[in-house]
Amino acid sequence: MGMYHARPTVADLRARKTAGDKLTMLFVETEDEARAAAEAGIDMLSVVAPLWTPAMRAAAGDCFVQVGLLYGALCTGEDYLRAAHAAMQTGADCVYCAASLDIQKLLCDNAIPVVAHVGLIPSQCTWTGGFRAVGKTAAGARAVWDHVKRLEEIGCFGAELEVVPDRVARMIAENTPLLLLGMGAGAHADAQYLFAEDVLGHGVNKRPRHARTYRNFAAEFERLQRERVAAFGEFIADVKSGDYPGPEHAVSISDEEFESFLSELGR
Structure with a gap:
């Protein structure tokens, strides 16, 4: 019989949201980054499915890990369901899914904790004007609110909330049971989520406005x-x-x- 792990559960993170705790989250790509995050005490990690291995799980220690199911690499609901189960069997704590509501619901119906995406959704941002803030108008903010409510209805655990006005983010975060993982969404999202490459200063992509860099690894x-x-x-x-x-x-x-x-x- 395996040992119980000490890392947080979905129930634990929901309780921490209710208590008003501020969570930290990093997107990592290497075992070294995962080990460093675990040692530092980061709460949550995001790892894309192709990099998710037993070794990465071991490196992540007691971090709660979200495994990203790659939008476009998977197509049907069955594709996503198989990939989600594979991720969970390798020790994921939840999966990220930016597919359609019916596919997200299929995963939820199978008791897989699902993190969706609202606001600026990179894989779908052509509909909202590209890589720019979403929700700066009353209609835009209402659209983000309505999206969150639909995610609640199908049973999602959380959602990445990307580049929305801070007051809109606060209003939504305080009125949803979803764990909102904020990227450029102000101080009132439930977690602050950055990419390790931006924190460490070695990203090859343009550093987003909301990122803060703490080291110069590029040099x-x-x-x-x-x-x-x-x-x-x-x-x-x-x-x-x-x-x-x-x-x-x-x-x-x-x-x-x-x-x-x-x-x-x-x-």
């Missing part, structure tokens, strides 16, 4: 790459000059055995 990575090139160049030079390999890198054979070997060859 450190650039320095390490220069050091790699230099080390490899020194290795080449040592081989060409005969400095490598040296006697300490060679395997020896006794004179007696070597002479015996030569006599075997008739030399």
Whole structure:
């Protein structure tokens, strides 16, 4: 019989929302990032399905992990259901699904905790004007509200709430049981969600306005790459000059055995 894990459950996170706790969440892509997040005490992690492995689960420690089912890589409800079950069997705590309401409902009906997406939905943002804030008009804010209410009705556990006005986010967060994971949604979302690459300062994509960078890993990575090139160049030079390999890198054979070997060859 397996040991019970210490990481939070859906019920725990709902209780923390009710208590007014502010949660932290990171999108991570490597086991090192997951381990660092767990050690630091980050509450929730987001990992895309192709990177979700038993090793990543182990690295994530007691973090509650949302596994992202890739929109467009899956098509039918059965595709999503199989992928969701696979993620949960590998130790996911919930799944992210940006598919249609009927597919999200199918997952919910199978008791899989589902996080949906409202506001700026990157995979569907052509409908709302591209990568820009959503909900800055009364009609736009009402559309986000109505979307959240539909997600409540089908049984979703939470939703990423991306780039909506802070007052709109507060109104919604205080009037829904959904856990709202805020990205650029102000201080009143239930969790503050950033990408590790933005926090660490090595993202290749444009850093969003709402991100805060705490380290300059890009400069450190650039320095390490220069050091790699230099080390490899020194290795080449040592081989060409005969400095490598040296006697300490060679395997020896006794004179007696070597002479015996030569006599075997008739030399």
